[in-house]
Amino acid sequence: MRSVLxxxxxxxxSPRLTVLVTTGREESNVxxxxxxTPVSHDPPLVLISVSPERYSYRLLKExxxxxxxxxxxxxxxxxxxxxxxxxSEIDKFEHLGLTPxxxxxxxxxxxxxxxGFIECRVSDEFVTGDHVSFVGEVxxxxxxxxxxxxxxxxxxxxxxxxxxxxxxxVWWF
Ligand SMILES: Cc1cc2nc3c(=O)[nH]c(=O)nc-3n(C[C@H](O)[C@H](O)[C@H](O)COP(=O)(O)O)c2cc1C
Numbered sequence: 655m656r657s658v659l660x661x662x663x664x665x666x667x668s669p670r671l672t673v674l675v676t677t678g679r680e681e682s683n684v685x686x687x688x689x690x691t692p693v694s695h696d697p698p699l700v701l702i703s704v705s706p707e708r709y710s711y712r713l714l715k716e717x718x719x720x721x722x723x724x725x726x727x728x729x730x731x732x733x734x735x736x737x738x739x740x741x742s743e744i745d746k747f748e749h750l751g752l753t754p755x756x757x758x759x760x761x762x763x764x765x766x767x768x769x770g771f772i773e774c775r776v777s778d779e780f781v782t783g784d785h786v787s788f789v790g791e792v793x794x795x796x797x798x799x800x801x802x803x804x805x806x807x808x809x810x811x812x813x814x815x816x817x818x819x820x821x822x823x824v825w826w827f
Pocket of ligand 1 (some may be wrong): 672683684685686687703707708709711716733734736738740741742785815819
């Protein structure tokens with residue numbers, strides 16, 4: 655048996671589905687998030703875990719809303735760059751060539767190039783060690799028709815990342 659440091663547990667619970675989380679309004683931002691999970695059916699809730707060091711954290715606190723944008727696996731470079739550059743220095747929408755798309759129920763822009771969208775209002779937040787967990791009440795969910803089947807989104811378009819967050823540690827079906 656190989657022993658793993660408890661602090662490396664996230665490396666064992668991976669690869670994980672990776673999404674692009676959008677925050678802010680006129681001043682908006684995009685970040686890569688792998689620590690994202692549904693936590694309740696009724697009411698529908700999802701949780702994202704965000705380090706207070708992120709610029710997105712500031713926008714989450716300020717506006718209390720976020721968009722979960724599910725990228726197509728062809729967007730691997732964009733996702734990696736959204737996860738390694740901070741929006742405190744650059745406009746990531748512009749820098750990554752992403753098109754802002756108006757959401758249905760939140761003021762936060764979504765990403766037109768993505769294949770699925772979840773609009774959330776922060777309903778709870780709590781400190782979880784070196785990250786802060788934001789619980790989002792799910793207000794709206796939609797997926798591009800061509801990537802949807804009767805059981806949900808088609809898994810072969812999705813991107814999964816190992817927690818090392820190295821560029822070559824990305825996986826797909
Ligand atoms: C694949 C991948 C997954 C990531 N997942 C998370 C995450 O779940 N939570 C987090 O706080 N940071 C995560 N990050 C790091 C942030 O995306 C990264 O620090 C980003 O530059 C923050 O952008 P911002 O400062 O513009 O908000 C991840 C990075 C990568 C590459």
